Amino acid sequence: MKRITRRTILAAAPGLAAVVAMPALAAGKQYGPGVTDTEIKIGNTGPYSGPASSYSAIPKSLVAYWKMINDQGGINGRKINCISYDDAYSPPKTFEMVRKLVEQDHVLCTCGTLGTPTNSAIWHYMNQKKVPQLFVATGATKWNDPKGHPWTIGWQPNYQSEGRIYATYVLREKPDAKIGVLYQNDDFGKDYLKGLTDGLGAKKSQIKVAASYETTDPTVDSQVIAMKSAGCDVFVNTAIPKFAAQAIRKAAGIGWKPLHILSSVGNSVGATLKPAGLEASKDIVSDFYLKDPTDPKWTNDSGFKWWSAFMDKYMPGADKTDVGYVIGPSFGPTLAQVLKQCGDNLTRENVMKQVASLHNFTVPMLLPGIAINTSPTDFAPVKQVQMARFDGQRWQLFGGLLKGAVG
Amino acid sequence: MTMQTDEIAAPAQAAPAALGRAMARVPSGRAVAIVLAVCGAAVLPLVLQSFVIFQMTQVMIYALAILGLNILTGYNGQFSLGHSAFYAIGAYCAAIMMSHWGIGYVWTLPAAGALCFVVGFVFGVPSLRLQGLYLALATFALAAAMPQILKFHPFEHFTGGVQGIIIDKPDPPFGLPIDADQWLYYFTLVVLLVMFAGAASLARSRSGRAIMAIRDNPTAAAAMGINTALYKTLTFGVSAFYTGVAGALGAIVVQFVAPDSFSFFLSISFLVGLVIGGVGSIPGCIVGGFFVLFVPNIAESVSRGLAGVVYGVIMLLVIFVMPSGAAGLARYVGERAARLRRS
């Protein structure tokens, strides 16, 4: 019966637009693929194996989040069946796995698929098939394109906006700075660099050294030395934790004391600053949108307590210093809210409609004051960040919430 | 479609008789097996759902890439960790031609192959001086450099840089009543058959014997008057040609290319597929293609967190059971069967 209902509705979907718009009035339930009275199927891909497997914390914790939701009775009485596949961070594999999710597992939508190249590989496909590609785990700017790609939406602030925020900060603090940038030679590193360059505008020639690294490089010592030699007095460090920590330690080791800006990718106390040395990390400036779980100041925060309890129960033994475990349980509540708003009208069209109508929604591990807002013309859920300075023990937030200028 | 059904029906009736003869006369048995396999392959898309058809297309593409490596390693005894680079060149060649210049996908295959042949040939020249592990390092350098070159800033206009290039999926021509996945499957199947036939006839030709003589004993081959330098570089070129065509097909089927698709690990996958299928065996390449595509999925379904462990253990077990690959196992079974019949 249900299958027939679903098919009829899908076939008649365009004609039923009026009914779709008024789900409360329609007595019958409206289901898209993957939805029954008791279950909603959603899909995910992530690098469980291969060289990028360190990111697997995100999909792992996202899957665990749905387990918790199901233990609490699901959403509107439906259990969430989250199917997550390994794509080894290889775009062709992501394409294969997402086709499997859509065509064989018949998921309603995907959530938190991880990586820029991997999501780029399925971008066209998802929009052609009209399958919601929700809250992709990447900060590329292109996901906020409701006109061209109305079935895809990002989640986190995009890297280019962050780069611009650093530019604004540098121009205010040190107008005649000589800037050195360390970036990863891939999509996210180049996006940071672009945002920074664009933000500096006419003053972009103040970037004296823009040094990239490959993830296979053993160290970034050479790059740091080059920056010091070039006389840089501002260091924009957009590296992932391992290389960010190396750079912090090396800078301290060679007695280089620039204005050090660390990107949100590598600003965890536990994962970056502690290994690099807390003393060497003093006075580093960074920006945040999530609570750093290793920062002692959140110990009594209710959001942190919720997260900590979740981790203890659903991801026992996992390393709580890994920020990936914060991101998964932040995507989760956002999608849960969308599905709640959908009520019994769980078609793909309505999912996207509800995705585009999130108002002042917050999740436990977002910084206080940051709210998720979307609209049919705004597909950038989290836009705000706040700057902070490291005092040798913990991050001290300063200034108000900043909004990125890109996207 | 009727033609296909007829084709299947005929061998199916002849099968029992043919099977008997196959035991005694290997060549005709092989011919029957090939006809059966091709017919089976032609029917598959009519019964499978489009996602599986897509997977089968990918298997064929990997098989083609592995065949390219096989021509170099299996026929000629040269070692390469760099075939992901040729695959990447082929893929980018197709993507750039289609997206920037609006050229039809069919024409990208010969272009990608030709370009890779030239690159492979040129790369073959310095590798004349290198052997074994030293050659492995040189080819590895190519594989490691390729993503960096594709990301390289001044080329971004062409290559799309780190963001890659998205291309459109070709529709079936002549108003054929099949969908795009089925069409790409048949298209790939035809390319695969043509290129497999080409490789098989190369192996039987005078040049093929020369190439294999170099593998077995380079000094003796040179003494017999074989121009070893020319044949070795040519083999490099042909090998790159095959893998490049596979790369172009891969780009068309996945509709996307990015530097991250062509890391050094892709070369490792080809190597694994080559060994599992059987070094020097053409049908073995298909087994290799299946292994490379499906075994990671199987490993993951066993245990998600330990997918790498399961994949590694499966690889080890396969090597333990059939150290000379599927082709070696098939040969062994065939020999045993023949001996049983004789006794």
Place this chain on the structure above:
Amino acid sequence: MQLLLQQILAGLASGAIYALMALAVVMIYLAIDHLNFAQGEMAMFSTFIAWQLIQWGMPYWAAFVIVVIVSFIGGVAIERIVFKPIHNASILAQLVAFIALFTIINSSAGQIWDFTIKSFPSPFGHKPLLSGGLIDTHQAGMIGVTIAMLGLLYLFFRGTRLGLAMRAAAANPESARLVGIRVGWMTALGWGMAAAIGAVAGMLIAPVVFLEPNMMLGVLLYGFAGAVLGGLTSPAGAVFGGFAVGIIENLAGTYVPYFGREMKLTIALVVIVAVLMVRPTGVFGRRVVSRV
């Protein structure tokens, strides 16, 4: 000029990492006549064991010694369990076995210890040795250990019967067997020694690059390149090659205009291949003359 000196010193410091790994690569090459692609992962796993022991409160040197012994036993065990049964298989089949070992060790380390970076203590400390801090005590210590290990290996291979037997077993198993050398056990011993050297390398590299499951991926590639550049048959060549790779890479990144920084790995590899053109068996490698 100062920049040049600084980059050379930094190159030496990272070269010490590659040289250590290259030594382990040459060790296994001398023992089994080809390379072990899982060597970096084995070293990483050993280092994780040391880290775990230290976390449990064991003093550094006790953990160090235990891990070297455990790694030796582990290396022998891997040879006996995994590679002895397939020692007649082709080199390519063995290569796949190495790849299998690589993914097994890498994946299980990630599962056991997670992927966040961990700092690993150095026995030499991290105090600056020269003014400007270009080389610190740990990096100097690493260079010292590399050279000391090189000396020990030299003495072992040149000065002991066991070392000679091991070389014979690798170079010509049939003849070695005829003169009464137990070739199988020589191979196992070589595995054990390579694993032990790898463990030392891992424990000295981890304080620099931080400990995580993928830490040896790049190091092994560079170490491999260094060993090949120096010549796979020569421990001294491997150490030379490791340092050379470190320096070439840093100078390429600093001085090659326009694309040096973005492609320093590529440049370093091209330089190595160019050197191999001139000396196809590495700078210090022995030419293998085969009888027809």
